[in-house]
Amino acid sequence: MIILVTGATGLIGSRLVEALLAQGHEVIGVARESARLKALSIRTRTVSVDFHDATEVMDWWPLLYGVDVVINTVGLRHERRAHHFRNVHVRAPRALFKACVLAGVRRVIHLSSLGADPSSHSALLASKAAAEANLLKLPLDGVVVQPSLVFALDAPMIRWLMGLASLPRLPVPAGGRQTLQPIHLQDLVACLVRLATSEAYARRIIRLAGPRPWRLHDALATLRRAMRMRPVASLSVPTWVVRTTAALGSRLRWPFNQDTWRLIETSPSTEGSITRTLLGHPAKDLDQFIATGEAEGARSLSAWVWQRPLLQAAMAAFWLGQMVGLWPAASGLPRTLADWLGGALALGAATLAIGSMRQRRRWWWTLQALAISMLLVAAWAGWAPSEGLLSSLWAAGPALAVLWILGDRASD
Numbered sequence: 001m002i003i004l005v006t007g008a009t010g011l012i013g014s015r016l017v018e019a020l021l022a023q024g025h026e027v028i029g030v031a032r033e034s035a036r037l038k039a040l041s042i043r044t045r046t047v048s049v050d051f052h053d054a055t056e057v058m059d060w061w062p063l064l065y066g067v068d069v070v071i072n073t074v075g076l077r078h079e080r081r082a083h084h085f086r087n088v089h090v091r092a093p094r095a096l097f098k099a100c101v102l103a104g105v106r107r108v109i110h111l112s113s114l115g116a117d118p119s120s121h122s123a124l125l126a127s128k129a130a131a132e133a134n135l136l137k138l139p140l141d142g143v144v145v146q147p148s149l150v151f152a153l154d155a156p157m158i159r160w161l162m163g164l165a166s167l168p169r170l171p172v173p174a175g176g177r178q179t180l181q182p183i184h185l186q187d188l189v190a191c192l193v194r195l196a197t198s199e200a201y202a203r204r205i206i207r208l209a210g211p212r213p214w215r216l217h218d219a220l221a222t223l224r225r226a227m228r229m230r231p232v233a234s235l236s237v238p239t240w241v242v243r244t245t246a247a248l249g250s251r252l253r254w255p256f257n258q259d260t261w262r263l264i265e266t267s268p269s270t271e272g273s274i275t276r277t278l279l280g281h282p283a284k285d286l287d288q289f290i291a292t293g294e295a296e297g298a299r300s301l302s303a304w305v306w307q308r309p310l311l312q313a314a315m316a317a318f319w320l321g322q323m324v325g326l327w328p329a330a331s332g333l334p335r336t337l338a339d340w341l342g343g344a345l346a347l348g349a350a351t352l353a354i355g356s357m358r359q360r361r362r363w364w365w366t367l368q369a370l371a372i373s374m375l376l377v378a379a380w381a382g383w384a385p386s387e388g389l390l391s392s393l394w395a396a397g398p399a400l401a402v403l404w405i406l407g408d409r410a411s412d
């Protein structure tokens with residue numbers, strides 16, 4: 001069969017492409033940047049399409065010649081400049097679905113989300129529901145799949161939950177009534193492969209989830225046990241703290257944000273029988289997600305989720321302290337034009353050098369470079385004793401190295 005998979009670089013899409021290839025299907029992987037598919041060592045025909053721009057039927061129709069099945073796994077976790085839910089979740093999929101009707105594609109599977117709801121306060125969940133409606137009203141064998149939270153050690157939200165589970169106190173947020181019913185990525189992919197190759201569940205919304213809902217606190221305690229960490233006492237976290245963190249998460253694009261909190265709060269669940277039928281056996285449950293051999297790796301990744309921001313905050317406080325300590329001692333602005341130019345050049349060079357060393361988290365390293373450069377300029381212009389500066393760098397250096405090395409390992 002020829003199967004076109006959009007979002008082929010994503011958590012779910014990339015594993016799905018591998019599973020379909022392993023079953024002998026011909027796969028066309030659609031990605032925003034096809035080079036990223038090659039970087040993932042996924043050997044498949046690739047096409048580059050940006051959903052933000054592909055909002056007309058003619059953007060899709062030429063790609064669908066001979067295609068039997070289309071599986072759309074594209075999704076945004078956050079809106080970004082020039083990447084809005086309206087285009088990526090609604091308009092581009094609508095154009096793709098209509099093109100599938102014209103091209104005679106046999107089946108279209110669209111990955112939505114458990115909790116998708118046209119009246120949701122979450123723009124993400126409302127846009128998901130709009131796409132579902134667009135597919136189901138077309139004269140087409142369309143299947144909307146609503147997965148619950150998907151478990152994989154490299155899934156950002158799962159890392160975040162594991163981070164909570166590894167804290168010295170187990171948080172019980174906002175009264176602790178919320179539930180999760182996560183599904184393991186392997187099970188979800190197996191269900192999607194099965195759906196792609198069958199005719200079952202046409203024109204339906206199906207919910208795929210693990211065998212049972214878990215109270216959030218029990219889920220965290222179970223993840224903690226699976227990571228071979230000793231049990232700890234619980235800590236009740238008031239609703240306002242959770243909401244403030246979620247609002248901050250939306251601003252800073254954390255996995256935990258207002259959309260994810262709304263989803264967790266509504267605790268959507270499902271009976272799970274369709275997952276079992278598609279798999280031909282019961283789905284893995286949360287207490288089976290982390291295998292014994294994965295416990296140690298999971299533990300160090302999870303701790304890093306909260307250790308990194310803590311270290312970053314400490315570094316920010318350190319630099320601020322340095323600045324506050326330095327500037328009152330300054331005898332004035334740079335005295336000569338040469339001083340000023342030299343300082344500006346040193347600042348620019350250091351910022352560029354350190355900022356470009358890592359594409360990811362460029363802003364963070366740029367800030368560090370800026371702070372170091374300012375200290376150097378200050379010392380050079382005689383505003384601060386250089387011994388003080390050297391001793392500060394001696395202390396800051398190892399902290400920066402830890403952030404760099406472990407930060408990289410955590411994002412592998």
Ligand SMILES: NC(=O)c1ccc[n+]([C@@H]2O[C@H](COP(=O)([O-])OP(=O)(O)OC[C@H]3O[C@@H](n4cnc5c(N)ncnc54)[C@H](OP(=O)(O)O)[C@@H]3O)[C@@H](O)[C@H]2O)c1
Nearest residue numbers: 007009010011012032050051052074075113147148149150
């Ligand atoms: N993971 C979960 O727990 C979960 C649970 C329920 C539902 N879902 C849904 O399942 C779908 C896939 O989730 P996921 O976890 O695999 O997400 P993911 O890892 O973030 O992958 C999203 C994919 O969408 C692509 N994409 C984003 N914007 C695009 C654009 N403008 N044009 C083309 N492609 C674009 C990404 O490409 P780049 O690599 O170029 O960014 C990536 O391939 C989403 O719709 C999500 O809402 C996920």
